[in-house]
Amino acid sequence: MSSGDRERRQQVVAVLSHAFDDLLRTDPRGFRTKFRKMAADPFAFYRGSACLFYADLADLEDRWADERTSRVWIHGDLHAENFGTYMNAEGLLVFDVNDFDEAYLGHFSWDLRRFVASLALMGWQKALPEDDVRSLAARYLRAYVDQVRRYAETDDDLDEFALRLDNTEGAVHAILQVARRSTRIDLLESMTVVSDHDRRFVDDATARHLNAAERSMVLAAFDRYLETIPPRKRSGRTVYYDVKDVVASTGFGIGSAGLPAYNVLIEGFNQALENDIVLSMKQGNHPAASQVVKDRRIRDFFEHDGHRTVVSQRALQAHTDQFLGWTTIDGTGFVVAELSPYEVDLDWSDITEPDEIAPLLEDLGRATAKVHCASDEDSDEELVEFQTEEAILGVIGEREEEFVDDLVDFALAYAETVRDDHALFVDAFRAGDIAGLSAT
Numbered sequence: 001m002s003s004g005d006r007e008r009r010q011q012v013v014a015v016l017s018h019a020f021d022d023l024l025r026t027d028p029r030g031f032r033t034k035f036r037k038m039a040a041d042p043f044a045f046y047r048g049s050a051c052l053f054y055a056d057l058a059d060l061e062d063r064w065a066d067e068r069t070s071r072v073w074i075h076g077d078l079h080a081e082n083f084g085t086y087m088n089a090e091g092l093l094v095f096d097v098n099d100f101d102e103a104y105l106g107h108f109s110w111d112l113r114r115f116v117a118s119l120a121l122m123g124w125q126k127a128l129p130e131d132d133v134r135s136l137a138a139r140y141l142r143a144y145v146d147q148v149r150r151y152a153e154t155d156d157d158l159d160e161f162a163l164r165l166d167n168t169e170g171a172v173h174a175i176l177q178v179a180r181r182s183t184r185i186d187l188l189e190s191m192t193v194v195s196d197h198d199r200r201f202v203d204d205a206t207a208r209h210l211n212a213a214e215r216s217m218v219l220a221a222f223d224r225y226l227e228t229i230p231p232r233k234r235s236g237r238t239v240y241y242d243v244k245d246v247v248a249s250t251g252f253g254i255g256s257a258g259l260p261a262y263n264v265l266i267e268g269f270n271q272a273l274e275n276d277i278v279l280s281m282k283q284g285n286h287p288a289a290s291q292v293v294k295d296r297r298i299r300d301f302f303e304h305d306g307h308r309t310v311v312s313q314r315a316l317q318a319h320t321d322q323f324l325g326w327t328t329i330d331g332t333g334f335v336v337a338e339l340s341p342y343e344v345d346l347d348w349s350d351i352t353e354p355d356e357i358a359p360l361l362e363d364l365g366r367a368t369a370k371v372h373c374a375s376d377e378d379s380d381e382e383l384v385e386f387q388t389e390e391a392i393l394g395v396i397g398e399r400e401e402e403f404v405d406d407l408v409d410f411a412l413a414y415a416e417t418v419r420d421d422h423a424l425f426v427d428a429f430r431a432g433d434i435a436g437l438s439a440t
Contacts, residue, residue: 009424012052013434016425019051019288023259024434030250035429042415043121045422050077050102050288052421053114056414058292064403065107068391071298072384073315075371076102076289078111079118083364084345085179088162088319089233093179093342095163095172095363096317097371101335103312104289105298105383108372108392112141113410115368119361120415122348130412132354137408139358143365145400151373151389161370162318163363171351171360179344185274187341192245192265192276199276200245201265207247210262218246218262221281221327225336228310228325235322242267244276259283260329263339278339279323283332284309301383306333314379316371 001009017024024031038048046053062070075082075097084098116137123133147161165176191207192199201207210218226234226241235241245265261282268277284305293299302308306326314320323338351357373389396403428434 005420005424008421009428009433011055012049012421012424013428015052015055016049017434019286019291035425035434039422039426039429041125042419042422043118043125045425046118046121046418047079047081049421049425050114051291053117053414054110054288054292056417057110057113062107062109063406064109064395066391066395068386069109069395070107071105071293071295072108072372072388072391073312073375074104074106074108074111074289075100075316075368076104076106076111076287076312078115078368080115080122080348080364081118081346083367084343085176086321087179087340087342089322090319092162092164092319093176094319095168095176096367098343098345100309100313100316101285102287102289103309103316104287104293105295105312106289106293108388109407110289111368111372112144112407113414115364116140116407116411117414117418120411121418124415124419126352128354133412134408136354136357136361137411138404140361140365140368141404141407142400143362144369145396145403147366147369148373148389148392151369152387152393161366161374163367168363169359170363171346171356172363175344175346179342182341182344184277184341187278187339188274188276191263191278194273198244199265199273201247201263203247206250207263209245209247214248215246217329218264218281219243221329221334222264222336225281225325225327225334228327228336229323233322237269239267239271240269249280249282259285264336277323279336280339281327281334281336283329284326284335298383304328304331304333306335308333309335311379315375315384318370318374 020031034048038045077099078097082097082099083095085093085095086098088094119137119140120133123136128136151161163172163176165173165180168176188199191201193202201209203209222243243264243266247263249261249263259282261280264279264281266277266279268275284307286305287308290299302311304326306328310324310326313324321337321340323336325336327334327336351360369389372392
């Protein structure tokens with residue numbers, strides 16, 4: 001191993017160890033699972049190492065960042081697999097960006113760089129030629145800029161743009177159709193059982209019933225959460241939020257390993273067992289982008305990471321989940337949202353050829369522009385008091401080709417870095433060089 005590789009390996013280990021220090025110590029088994037998933041391939045490593053991405057961005061001169069475009073609401077972990085369907089508060093199935101755990105304020109270009117680098121990684125794993133990857137990344141970026149320009153040039157309600165069943169085709173339309181066929185009862189039957197004429201959670205490898213003290217603690221947190229639901233989204237039905245059962249929950253994705261979580265079963269629309277609703281109460285994680293953003297006004301605005309996640313999601317997503325809110329347990333912030341049967345993630349496994357990928361990327365580019373430029377009507381705009389679309393077009397100006405070329409070049413170069421980092425990470429993990437975490 002060269003001295004440069006040794007130095008980079010030490011940096012990779014140091015960044016991961018620092019980012020996950022508390023959780024590594026409290027749940028080493030969970031992090032062994034997380035790191036084994038990250039070891040599977042470079043894309044999985046990239047998904048789980050947003051902290052390393054932002055550590056590298058700290059040294060990058062961003063020509064597209066000025067006083068405004070360096071502090072807009074960003075997703076924070078935008079990659080090719082963080083898209084999917086959800087049922088919005090208006091009852092419409094929508095395809096959009098999902099998973100807002102890393103959402104924060106920062107450079108708008110950070111989201112785009114993270115996405116196109118993930119696309120370059122995926123293209124490499126699908127054995128696409130470099131010219132095709134460049135063309136596809138450029139298509140995504142041009143669709144993004146075009147949609148931002150539409151927002152700036154129209155007087156229509158920005159929040160009303162959405163990728164829906166009535167205006168999509170191809171892969172996006174297909175995934176919306178899959179979500180449409182999903183049912184609440186199927187979700188309930190996968191997690192619960194009806195016993196003594198009522199529904200309760202099933203204890204299994206991912207769910208554990210609580211002792212009396214822990215249950216009381218969670219129920220108190222649930223009561224605090226109810227106060228954070230915006231009044232216009234809060235149900236006035238007598239039984240709606242009645243709690244029927246609570247369990248501790250595990251089994252979240254790569255990014256949420258080790259985070260404490262609970263599932264709460266509530267009565268829902270009425271006392272019919274088929275209408276019970278499952279809510280997730282998950283500890284908020286510290287966003288990776290915050291290590292680069294040094295603005296104290298931003299940091300001090302948020303009460304905790306549960307509050308930060310919810311406020312950010314409302315700023316990034318139009319018509320958010322009617323159950324979205326936050327609470328605290330022992331002073332730590334938690335995010336509460338519905339475990340919806342209508343959430344289906346974008347699956348790239350059968351999308352392999354450039355002519356299939358290209359139109360999908362145009363939809364993803366437009367969806368990305370939407371999260372930067374549109375928001376829920378219950379969002380708090382105190383931190384971003386300007387029109388994001390005007391700020392973005394202000395820095396791009398007549399230099400769209402330069403903008404696209406810059407980010408595409410970054411994508412190809414950073415994807416190569418990630419592939420090298422993945423190999424260094426696997427070697428370090430196998431050798432037991434990550435503090436507090438051996439591979440066995």
